[in-house]
Amino acid sequence: xxxxxxxxxxxxxxxxxxxxxxxNYSTTSDRLYWYRQDPGKSLESLFVLLSNGAVKQxxxxxxxxxxxxxxxxLHITAAVHDLSATYFCAVDELYGNKLVFGAGTILRxxx
Amino acid sequence: xxxxxxxxxxxxxxxxxxxxxxxxQNLGHDTMYWYKQDSKKFLKIxxxxxxxxxxxxxxxxxxxxPKSPDKAHLNLxxxxxxxxxxxxYFCASSQDGMGINNEKLFFGSGTQLSVL
Numbered sequence: 301x302x303x304x305x306x307x308x309x310x311x312x313x314x315x316x317x318x319x320x321x322x323x324n325y326s327t328t329s330d331r332l333y334w335y336r337q338d339p340g341k342s343l344e345s346l347f348v349l350l351s352n353g354a355v356k357q358x359x360x361x362x363x364x365x366x367x368x369x370x371x372x373x374l375h376i377t378a379a380v381h382d383l384s385a386t387y388f389c390a391v392d393e394l395y396g397n398k399l400v401f402g403a404g405t406i407l408r409x410x411x
Numbered sequence: 412x413x414x415x416x417x418x419x420x421x422x423x424x425x426x427x428x429x430x431x432x433x434x435x436q437n438l439g440h441d442t443m444y445w446y447k448q449d450s451k452k453f454l455k456i457x458x459x460x461x462x463x464x465x466x467x468x469x470x471x472x473x474x475x476x477p478k479s480p481d482k483a484h485l486n487l488x489x490x491x492x493x494x495x496x497x498x499x500y501f502c503a504s505s506q507d508g509m510g511i512n513n514e515k516l517f518f519g520s521g522t523q524l525s526v527l
Contacts, residue, residue, distance in 0.1 A: 335454070337516070343446075343454045386516070399448065399499070401518045 302327045304391050306402035314410055316378050321405045323372040323389035331392035332372050333399065334363050336385045343388065347374075379409045414438050417502045417519035424492055425527055431488045432522045434502030441506065442466070443485035444516070445477060448499040460485050489524075497526045 303326040313319050323332070331350055335343040347356045349365035349372060356363050360383065362375045372389055386406050390399040417434040424430055436443060442461045446454040458477045459467035465477070474490045489496060502519040 388516075399521070404516060 302329065302391060302393050302400045304389060304400050304402040306389055306405050308405060309403055310406045310408075312408045312410065313376075313379050315380055318378065319376050321374040321376075321387055321389075321407075323374070323391075323402055325370050325372075325391045325400075327370075327394070328367075329370075329391045329394050330367065332365055333390045333392075334361075334372070334374055335388040335390065337388065337404075338385050346387075376407070379407075381409050381411055383407060384409045415502055415504050415517050415519040417500075417522055419522060420520060421523050421525075423525045423527065426492055426494060428492050429488070429490045430492060430524070431486055432500055432502075432524075433484070433486045434519055435484050436502075436504040436517070437483065438504055438506075438517060439483075440504040440517070441482060442504060443479065443482070444503040444505075445485065445487050446501040446503060448501060448521070450498075454501060458485075458487075492524075492526045494526050497524055499523050 305324045307322050311319060333348050334346040336346050337343045347363040349363060352367040354365045360377045363372060365372045374387060376383060384407055386404045388404045389402045392399060415436045417432060422430060442459060444459045445457040447457055448454050456467060457469055457471045460479045462482050463479045476488045477485060478488060479485045499521045501521050503516040505516050
């Protein structure tokens with residue numbers, strides 16, 4: 301059974317600092333997603349990572365995938381307050397059509 | 412013990428049938444949700460209940476009716492199923508409602524609905 305673990309679960313950081321959120325998963329998969337959720341909103345898709353070594357960047361966020369290590373990272377560069385949200389990683393079950401979600405990381409960026 | 416459990420995991424049915432998906436959480440949370448996962452894996456909220464009261468009702472057809480007998484349960488009943496209803500439906504819960512500090516969601520494992 302596929303399990304997805306995120307850490308940290310809560311992250312409080314100062315503006316301008318860098319940090320990384322980690323997502324580990326337990327069985328083989330070829331697709332990993334990062335989502336952002338703002339209060340009162342649905343989950344918004346940030347990145348889809350489809351292959352080993354995939355790296356995607358959008359603004360101050362960069363996501364990478366190492367399928368051999370079963371690890372994805374979401375790196376935050378020079379954080380700003382607007383990045384405060386909850387971030388979820390989710391992994392596609394191989395041969396399935398369902399996502400398995402991590403527990404989410406609450407990110408708070410302080411001015 | 413599973414925190415948020417939903418049943419069934421898979422549901423295959425004919426067009427026009429009525430079906431229900433059940434969700435239960437043992438986390439003591441006040442708020443529960445139903446999300447629909449579309450073909451692009453985007454999760455869109457359908458309903459949110461806080462302490463058995465409907466808080467969010469997105470533009471979902473009337474054929475979808477949530478029912479919350481108590482704050483630990485939120486069931487989804489779907490009438491007259493259509494092909495376009497085929498999707499994965501996720502139940503989730505949170506300690507507080509959306510917009511309050513601790514908005515982190517705990518997801519169920521999903522129900523894959525296939526309408527033939």
